[in-house]
Amino acid sequence: MNSFPFDSWEQxxxxxxxxxxxxxxxxxxxxxxxxxxxxxxAVSVISALIVTVRxxxxxxxxxxxxxxxxxxxx
Amino acid sequence: MDTSIVFTEAYYFFTVAIMWLLxxxxxxxxxxxxxxxxxxxxxxKNIMTIAVVTPTFYYLGWxxxxxxxxxxxxxxxxxxxxxxxxxxLYFCGDGYGLAWDGxxxxxxxxxxxxxxxxxxxxxxWTTGSIMSGAVIERIRISAYLWLTxxxxxxxxxxxxxxxxxxxxxxxxxxxxxxxxxxxxxHGVAGIFALGVLYNLGPRIGRYDSNGGTRAFQPHNLHxxxxxxxxxxxxxxxxxxxxxxxxxxxxxxxxNIYFNPATLSAIxxxxxxxxxxxxxGGYIFSKGDPFWTISGGLAGVVxxxxxxxxxxxxxxLLLAFFSAGACYYIGGWxxxxxRVDDAVGAVSVHGIMGxxxxxxxxxxxxxxxxGPAGVETSFLGQLVxxxxxxxxxxVTGYVASWILKKLxxxxxxxxxxxxxxxxAEFETDFYPEFGRADEPIIHADGxxxxxxxxxxxxxxxxR
Numbered sequence: 001m002n003s004f005p006f007d008s009w010e011q012x013x014x015x016x017x018x019x020x021x022x023x024x025x026x027x028x029x030x031x032x033x034x035x036x037x038x039x040x041x042a043v044s045v046i047s048a049l050i051v052t053v054r055x056x057x058x059x060x061x062x063x064x065x066x067x068x069x070x071x072x073x074x
Numbered sequence: 075m076d077t078s079i080v081f082t083e084a085y086y087f088f089t090v091a092i093m094w095l096l097x098x099x100x101x102x103x104x105x106x107x108x109x110x111x112x113x114x115x116x117x118x119k120n121i122m123t124i125a126v127v128t129p130t131f132y133y134l135g136w137x138x139x140x141x142x143x144x145x146x147x148x149x150x151x152x153x154x155x156x157x158x159x160x161x162x163l164y165f166c167g168d169g170y171g172l173a174w175d176g177x178x179x180x181x182x183x184x185x186x187x188x189x190x191x192x193x194x195x196x197x198x199w200t201t202g203s204i205m206s207g208a209v210i211e212r213i214r215i216s217a218y219l220w221l222t223x224x225x226x227x228x229x230x231x232x233x234x235x236x237x238x239x240x241x242x243x244x245x246x247x248x249x250x251x252x253x254x255x256x257x258x259x260h261g262v263a264g265i266f267a268l269g270v271l272y273n274l275g276p277r278i279g280r281y282d283s284n285g286g287t288r289a290f291q292p293h294n295l296h297x298x299x300x301x302x303x304x305x306x307x308x309x310x311x312x313x314x315x316x317x318x319x320x321x322x323x324x325x326x327x328x329n330i331y332f333n334p335a336t337l338s339a340i341x342x343x344x345x346x347x348x349x350x351x352x353x354g355g356y357i358f359s360k361g362d363p364f365w366t367i368s369g370g371l372a373g374v375v376x377x378x379x380x381x382x383x384x385x386x387x388x389x390l391l392l393a394f395f396s397a398g399a400c401y402y403i404g405g406w407x408x409x410x411x412r413v414d415d416a417v418g419a420v421s422v423h424g425i426m427g428x429x430x431x432x433x434x435x436x437x438x439x440x441x442x443x444g445p446a447g448v449e450t451s452f453l454g455q456l457v458x459x460x461x462x463x464x465x466x467x468v469t470g471y472v473a474s475w476i477l478k479k480l481x482x483x484x485x486x487x488x489x490x491x492x493x494x495x496x497a498e499f500e501t502d503f504y505p506e507f508g509r510a511d512e513p514i515i516h517a518d519g520x521x522x523x524x525x526x527x528x529x530x531x532x533x534x535x536r
Binding site: 033034036037040041044048051052055056058059060062063066067069070 | 126129130133173174179214215216219220223482485486488489491492496497498500529532
């Protein structure tokens with residue numbers, strides 16, 4: 001996919017201000033980049049939730065296993 | 075292209091690259107302090123700090139920095155001018171700082187925003203890494219990540235908007251002066267950590283039933299010392315990144331309030347600060363290695379707020395006695411206040427950060443700060459310190475209280491006694507070395523195997 005939004009590199013430099021990734025043109029704002037930002041935020045939040053839930057399971061599993069070890073000698 | 079712009083771009087880029095060493099150092103330092111059974115859990119926190127704080131700052135913090143300079147409400151104005159009438163460098167209102175704005179990515183007409191943003195990201199990581207050491211050996215990694223995302227992506231940013239910006243209300247109205255972030259980075263992180271520690275509680279076995287304080291031994295103190303020396307190296311870049319470069323200001327450097335400053339001045343300060351801090355730490359702690367090297371950090375934190383204007387003669391003395399005060403305050407917090415701060419972050423960063431901004435009100439009162447040249451004063455510094463203390467402590471306390479109520483703050487007691495690494499990673503990271511008995515130092519100074527004490531305390535915790 002060719003996402004370069006100008007006819008030539010020189011034209012891009014001349015316009016001085018384009019946003020090259022999924023660009024809409026020299027004046028950037030909203031559109032595809034906002035969608036990407038929302039996706040990024042969603043991935044970040046979901047990742048944090050996954051880390052939290054996964055760690056909770058790991059720790060509870062370990063606590064159950066260790067309860068016998070430490071509990072038997074109380 | 076104007077070569078001064080390319081120089082500015084390169085300058086910030088290299089401060090960012092060198093500031094990475096802060097986090098190499100923090101990871102090394104904290105891993106050394108932790109006991110053998112918790113080394114990888116401790117290090118993993120530092121790595122994941124970067125993973126969570128960076129996007130939080132990119133999506134939220136950068137915009138907040140420009141748009142919350144007037145207080146707790148967003149002050150967006152369509153023409154880019156602040157309600158206080160400031161123009162030019164007050165970007166809020168034109169979309170600047172938003173993740174989908176043209177400045178937040180490749181932009182041939184803007185060489186500066188990306189590198190300046192990155193410098194702020196490195197400051198954000200630093201706040202997280204400061205808290206990280208205080209809470210080791212019993213906090214869940216996930217809980218730490220939620221807390222550090224909040225602090226690194228939002229709380230310190232609000233403090234910076236208020237007191238470490240061109241248009242912040244503390245500078246504009248009170249002449250608040252905090253050049254190298256004594257309060258807005260160190261103070262915020264240390265006080266936020268204090269709020270967290272109240273809910274997190276001490277490590278099992280840290281205090282006995284008679285009110286005595288026990289001590290755990292770091293598994294590798296050499297690693298800790300090396301980590302701090304790496305941090306100190308990166309501190310020069312941290313200081314350098316606190317300067318702004320303006321083409322129309324002689325000699326071209328300015329502090330964050332856009333008042334003239336020099337790279338030379340801050341080089342004097344940080345170097346003399348370390349010297350005074352090490353000396354004070356050594357003298358007052360009677361040669362304790364941990365407090366000698368922490369004294370250097372305490373000394374520099376205490377002089378950072380006035381680093382652009384202090385005489386080196388003053389810096390040496392301030393750092394010397396601040397390091398001594400930090401040693402005694404740290405001891406008091408550990409033994410009397412019973413705050414189990416594993417690395418002394420609350421006293422080194424929190425208390426010294428608070429003292430650092432007050433010291434400017436004492437030793438540099440009358441110095442003009444900010445676009446209107448408002449005179450710095452003790453009262454103004456006190457107002458700033460109080461506002462940022464409240465912001466930091468309340469957010470740290472409330473956020474950790476919520477996690478505690480959800481039973482997501484602390485690891486189960488059995489896991490804490492066994493060691494976090496075996497639970498989090500299900501492996502031993504020193505497979506060639508058997509686990510020797512873990513030592514514990516009692517309040518009377520005697521040392522013995524920790525096993526019996528920890529089992530007894532574990533039973534009491536159930």
